[in-house]
Amino acid sequence: MPRYKLVIEYDGAPFVGWQRQDNGPSVQQALEEAAERICGEPVRFHAAGRTDSGVHALGMVAHVDLPKTLPDGKLADALNAHLRPAPVAVLMAEDTGEDFHARFSCIERRYLYRILTRRADPALDRGRVWWHARSLDADAMHAAAQVLVGHHDFSSFRAAECQADSPVKTLDDLSVARCAEEVHVTARARSFLHHQVRNMVGSLALVGTGKWSAADLRAALEARDRAAAGPTAPACGLYFVSARYGEE
Amino acid sequence: MPRYKLVIEYDGAPFVGWQRQDNGPSVQQALEEAAERICGEPVRFHAAGRTDSGVHALGMVAHVDLPKTLPDGKLADALNAHLRPAPVAVLMAEDTGEDFHARFSCIERRYLYRILTRRADPALDRGRVWWHARSLDADAMHAAAQVLVGHHDFSSFRAAECQADSPVKTLDDLSVARCAEEVHVTARARSFLHHQVRNMVGSLALVGTGKWSAADLRAALEARDRAAAGPTAPACGLYFVSARYGEE
CATH class of the missing domain: 3.30.70.580 (Pseudouridine synthase I, catalytic domain, N-terminal subdomain)
Incomplete structure (x- = not known):
C-alpha cells in the first residue's frame, strides 16, 4: 500500500x-x-x-x-x-517511503500563539486570537521567555492529563514579538508536553502585564508544580505551524 | 447633541x-x-x-x-x-465637532483586496479572501494597474445600480503586490463608484492569468462600457481599510 x-x-x-x-x-x-x-x-x-x-x-x-x-x-x-x-x-x-511516520519521524514541531492586545474585542479574528484587553510588554515577555529555553523539567507547564513518559523536554526556541496590535509567541522543540505551549503563554502574559518578573517565571519552572505557574491560555490563539523531518 | x-x-x-x-x-x-x-x-x-x-x-x-x-x-x-x-x-x-461628517468630510478612502492563489481552498481564511486556484502574476497586474490610476471615466468598472452623479473619478493609487500565497490589491481615492474596486480587481485577475495585457485593460477602460471589462470579483476579498479627513 x-x-x-x-x-x-x-x-x-x-x-x-x-x-x-x-x-x-x-x-x-x-x-x-x-x-x-x-x-x-x-x-x-x-x-x-x-x-x-x-x-x-x-x-x-x-x-x-x-x-x-x-x-x-x-x-x-x-x-x-x-x-x-x-x-x-x-x-x-x-x-x-514506508519508513516515514508523521509522528515518530518528526524531529521538530513549531507553534505560533497569537494574542490580540487592544481594548475592543476582535470582530474579524474572533476565535483566531486570544483577546487580551490589557496591553502586554512583548520585550519583557521575550526576555523572560529565555528562562524556559533549553533542557528542563517542564512539570509546571504540563497538563494533568499529559501522557508523556517524562516531563523533561528540550525547548529549542521561545520568542515573543509585537506585530501591530498583536503579540506573537513562537515555540520550537522536538516535542511538547500536553498544554505546554498554552501554559507557557499563560505565564508569559503575567510577565507582559508586569505582575511577574523573569525571576518569578524561573521560580515557577523550578517548582516543578503546575500550581506554581500561570493559567492555561485559551486554545483559540494556538496554531500548529509546521513539522520538520530528518530528510529535510 | x-x-x-x-x-x-x-x-x-x-x-x-x-x-x-x-x-x-x-x-x-x-x-x-x-x-x-x-x-x-x-x-x-x-x-x-x-x-x-x-x-x-x-x-x-x-x-x-x-x-x-x-x-x-x-x-x-x-x-x-x-x-x-x-x-x-x-x-x-x-x-x-458638529461640522464633521463621516461621509461628506472624507477626503480619501482606502481599500484592500485579498486574493488567495493556491490549489487548495482556504480553511482558515474562508470568506476572508477570494480563492483563485490558478496562479497570478502580481508584477504584471501591478504594471497594468497603472493604466487605471488618474482622472478617468470609469463607466467600464461601474455597477448598473451605481447612484453617483458622474462616472468620472480620480484614482490616486492602485497597487498590486504578492504577499506569500496571497496577492494584495490596494486602492486609494477620494471616492469610488459602486463595485469599482471589485470590478477593477476582476479585470486585473485576467491580466494576472495572462489572458489580458495592459493594453487590453486600457481598451476596457476606454470603452466606457461595463461589458468591455472583466467580471466582478467576489465581495469576501474586499476590506474597507481607512478613511482620511482634512484635519489629519
Whole structure:
C-alpha cells in the first residue's frame, strides 16, 4: 500500500481536536471519511501533533496508507472536494517511503500563539486570537521567555492529563514579538508536553502585564508544580505551524 | 447633541452590508440598536462608505449624534458590550465637532483586496479572501494597474445600480503586490463608484492569468462600457481599510 505524506491547514473551532473522540467531530475523522469515499475502504491518518479542541493548524503534517495509488496532486484535490464544507484543506500530498511516520519521524514541531492586545474585542479574528484587553510588554515577555529555553523539567507547564513518559523536554526556541496590535509567541522543540505551549503563554502574559518578573517565571519552572505557574491560555490563539523531518 | 466619530472593524459575512435594508441584518442596524440600548432613544449612524454584503472593514469611520454625553472610552466599551455577539467592534470613539461628517468630510478612502492563489481552498481564511486556484502574476497586474490610476471615466468598472452623479473619478493609487500565497490589491481615492474596486480587481485577475495585457485593460477602460471589462470579483476579498479627513 502506498504511503502518502500530507500537509494540512485547518480551523480548529468546530472540532474536538485532531484525534477522533466520541463527543464530536474531529479533524482526523473528517480526513478519514473523505479518504474512505475516495478509496472505498476505511483508512487511518497519523499526525505529527494531536492538537486540542479549538487549536488551528497552518501546516499540520500527517501520513496515510491508501489501498490505491493516486497521482500526488489528484489526491489533494480529491480529498479537498470531499472535505468541503469542513474547514480542512490539504495543501500538499505526496508519495513517501514506508519508513516515514508523521509522528515518530518528526524531529521538530513549531507553534505560533497569537494574542490580540487592544481594548475592543476582535470582530474579524474572533476565535483566531486570544483577546487580551490589557496591553502586554512583548520585550519583557521575550526576555523572560529565555528562562524556559533549553533542557528542563517542564512539570509546571504540563497538563494533568499529559501522557508523556517524562516531563523533561528540550525547548529549542521561545520568542515573543509585537506585530501591530498583536503579540506573537513562537515555540520550537522536538516535542511538547500536553498544554505546554498554552501554559507557557499563560505565564508569559503575567510577565507582559508586569505582575511577574523573569525571576518569578524561573521560580515557577523550578517548582516543578503546575500550581506554581500561570493559567492555561485559551486554545483559540494556538496554531500548529509546521513539522520538520530528518530528510529535510 | 454631542457628535462622536467612530472607527469600526467588522466581518461582513453575516450582513447585507453597511446600510439598513429590509432583507437582513446590516452593520448600521447592529450599531444603531446597540446605541439605542445605551441612550434610550433611536439614533442614526453615518459611515464613510456603504460597503456591500460580505465586504469587511478594518477601519470604517462613522459618526453619530447622541442625546447624551459619554466619556470617549466608555462609549466604545458600552457599544461593544451591546454589539456582542455580532462581529462588529468599535475600535475608537471620540467627541468631534458638529461640522464633521463621516461621509461628506472624507477626503480619501482606502481599500484592500485579498486574493488567495493556491490549489487548495482556504480553511482558515474562508470568506476572508477570494480563492483563485490558478496562479497570478502580481508584477504584471501591478504594471497594468497603472493604466487605471488618474482622472478617468470609469463607466467600464461601474455597477448598473451605481447612484453617483458622474462616472468620472480620480484614482490616486492602485497597487498590486504578492504577499506569500496571497496577492494584495490596494486602492486609494477620494471616492469610488459602486463595485469599482471589485470590478477593477476582476479585470486585473485576467491580466494576472495572462489572458489580458495592459493594453487590453486600457481598451476596457476606454470603452466606457461595463461589458468591455472583466467580471466582478467576489465581495469576501474586499476590506474597507481607512478613511482620511482634512484635519489629519
